[in-house]
Amino acid sequence: MNLPDSVLGSNWLLGFSSIFFGILLGYIFGGFLVPRLTKTLTKDKLDTNHPLYIALLSLVRFFFFILGSYAALRFLKLEVGTEEKVSLYLKVFSILVFTFALARIGSGALALYSSKTEGFLPTASILNNIVRMIILLTGGLVALQTLGISVTPALTALGVGGIAFALGLQETLSNLFAGLGVLLGKKVSVGDYISLETGEEGLVEDINWRTTSLQKRNGSTIIIPNAKMSKTTFTNYSLPNSGIWTEIEIILPLGKNTDQYESLIRKSAQISLSQIYGQNSYNDSKIKIRYLSLEPSSVSLAIHLPIKDIKDSDQIRSTFIKSLHSEFISEGFSNISAKIRN
Known part of the structure; x- marks a missing residue:
């Protein structure tokens, strides 16, 4: 092997070694820096599975990989024209890599901030998607500018064609802005339990750029377009x-003293509330009894049972009816009917 071949071989060896050590340092420093960095930023120890932790870890590792790649480019000593092209492509690649990493960091930081501010900033995928889109669009424009492609004509064309674009995506944009309106209005958030005017109810799973999804009690999911969600009437049981x-x-038969009926009803209500929430969870004054109607052979009453969460209502109703039935049977009452009302 002559001297030039030996030098060329050593340059390639140094180049690959630089990339290898860049990756190795990325993993070493990533495991060392990221936990301390997240603790400094969040004032708390962040779970290793949190999106922000994973995004920061990827950023550190990509940083050292890019650093090793630039070092390898210097060791290879390519021809001037070739080196300029490779350097340009490496620069564009670096911009795109860091853009995706920053998009993930922005999304993770938004999720963390939303969880820490207790509803000050809503948590939903629609906001994460908007943050990602803005960062990715900015990074893409920077990459095009780096390649020497002027973005000014593209932006001008986008402005001219914006009307046609908006008309073509009118329904999509309507759902997007309606979703933002619903979310930022703070009348409904992810995790709230709501009931629609159509009678459907469930837990809000997510509000994305197009739809709102509700999980029903049977585990199925209701998908509602955001535009429809913004116009419908709903009850939010999770608001203060x-x-x-x-x-x-x-419905109780006549012939018995109503005070006796009330006593058994209140006793059954206390039993059911104690079973669900513990002893002395509610005092007797919280249990309301209203007389609705009087018929020749019966009287109708409505019992209001206090609950802490709307999701407890089915369990409370079932426990109360079972307890009331036992009490009436023990007293020898019959011909009792009960009807659940929302």
């Missing part, structure tokens, strides 16, 4: 309130 309750209507 002075107390919510579930109502059960009971």
Whole structure:
């Protein structure tokens, strides 16, 4: 092997070694720096599976990989024209890599901030998608500019064709802005339990750029376009309130003292509430009884049972009816009917 071949071989060896050590340092420093960096930024230890932690770890590793790649380019000593082209492509590649990494960091930081501010900033994929789109679009424009492609004509064309674009995606844009309106209005958030005017109810799973998804109690999912969601009437059981309750209507036969009926009803209500929430969770004054109607042979009552969460209503109703049935049977009452009302 002559001297030039030996030098060329050593340059390639140094180049590959630079990339290898860049990757190795990325893994070493990533495991060392990221936990300390996240603790400094969040004032708390961040779980290693959190999107922000993973995004920062990827950023550190890509940084050392790019650093090793630039060092390898210097060791290879390519021809001037070839080196300029490779350097340009490496620069564009670096911009794209860091753009994707920053998009993930922005999304993870938004999720973390939303969880720490307790509803000050809503948590939903629509906001994460918007943050990612803005960062990716900015990075893409920078990459094009780096390649020498002027972005000014593209932006001008986008402005001219914006009207046609908006008309073509009118429904999509309508759902996007309606979703933002619903979310930023803070009348409904991910995790809230709501009931629609159509009678459907469920837990808000997500609000994305097009639809709102509700998980029903049976595990199925309701998909509602955001534009429709912004116009419909719904009840949000998760908003702050002075107390919510579930109502059960009971039809009782005449012939017994109503005070005796009320005593058994209140006793059954206390038993059911104690089973769900513990002893002395609610005092007797929280249990409301209203007389609705009087018939020749019966009287109708409505019992309001206080609940802490709307999701407890089915369990409370079932426990109450079972307890009330036992109490009436023990007293020798019959011909009792109960009807659940929302």
